[in-house]
Amino acid sequence: MDGTTVQQAGIQLRNVRKSYGPVEVIKGIDLDIPHGDFCVFVGPSGCGKSTLLRMISGLEPISGGDIVIGGEVVNDIPAADRGLAMVFQSYALYPHMTVRQNLSFGLENINTAKAEIAEKVGAVSAMLQIDQLLDRRPKDLSGGQRQRVAIGRAVVREPRVFLFDEPLSNLDAELRVDMRGEISALHKRLGNTMIYVTHDQVEAMTMADKIAVLRLGELEQFGAPLDLFNDPHNLFVAGFIGSPKMNFLTGHVDASDRTLLTLATGETVRLPQKGFAQRAGQGVTLGLRPNDLQPADEGAIHFEVRAVEQLGSDSYLYGALADGTRLTVHNPGQTRVRQGDKVALNFAAEAVHLFDTESTLTLREPGQVPL
Secondary structure (H helix, E strand, C coil): CCCCCCCCCCEEEEEEEEEECCEEEEEEEEEEECCCCEEEEECCCCCCHHHHHHHHHCCCCCCEEEEEECCEECCCCCHHHCCEEEECCCCCCCCCCCHHHHHHHHHHHCCCCHHHHHHHHHHHHHHCCCHHHCCCCHHHCCHHHHHHHHHHHHHCCCCCEEEEECCCCCCCHHHHHHHHHHHHHHHHHHCCEEEEEECCHHHHHHHCCEEEEEECCEEEEEECHHHHHHCCCEHHHHHHCCCCCCEEEEEEECCCCCCEEEECCCCEEECCCCCECCCCCCEEEEEECHHHEEEECCCCEEEEEEEEEECCCEEEEEEECCCCCEEEEEEECCCCCCCCCEEEEEECHHHCEEEECCCCEECECCCCCCC
């Protein structure tokens, strides 16, 4: 169980599509997941991430394109023969079986020798710290223990690829954090390719080698977590990756000075002289993350504070600009700002993100990525 015998199993999706009658729900996705990567599919409900995972697993037939696992096109290969193991949101444990029997069941079905089953179950249960639970039934386990058993049932089969379909969504917040760490540690220990579906971008950022951001059946962006955070390709990715989400302020570039932006509030701000390809007179959306806005005696923009969250080590100011645009400001440490205060804000030029308002695409020039 140390990953030394893992079969090479990179995954390629080539123009993969899925339709239900006339409704196309997966719209031609191309993706290359190298062997051993932890890839997270993330996006809002209804974006197609679970459907795509089920297509890879073989539980859902594809309507077009190719799914390649370990160099082999598997479109017509049954789910049971693809060498994959799936962990579901609902745990899907057999309630009448003990933990030991749940872990052993899949191996018994393929006529594995009893001694080998005992060895594998022992190794996996020790790895996941459920060896003291082997004689209990699912009803006697906590949510976190049940999820460990579900993961163990997948691990004991020694699959080429692990597929996780929102496995932590039934757990409370503190346990989710613990289980995130355990799944990440499991990945490092085994070295298998893993694909993990979630709607929680914090899970995606903390666990993934690569993130695929999906929306309405299309791939919006694919890359390393910090690449997506630092260089989002469009407004959707910019607003989805990062917590709290990025602030967006609309305006128009000055007709004669492309570094001068007039916001919808009438206030003007200076844009960086280099790094962006905005045109004079163009409608643009300025993106600023909450931690890149700093209260100041004199600021480029002003907002009225409508709510304050004091968390002790951090505080958050929530308010709106004069035109009603909502704004979130992160303040390290505690703050004396109160509800109803009017606050001036500044930001550093290198913190700016800029998007074309009409196309929603980034205006950042290639290679000009902020540090």
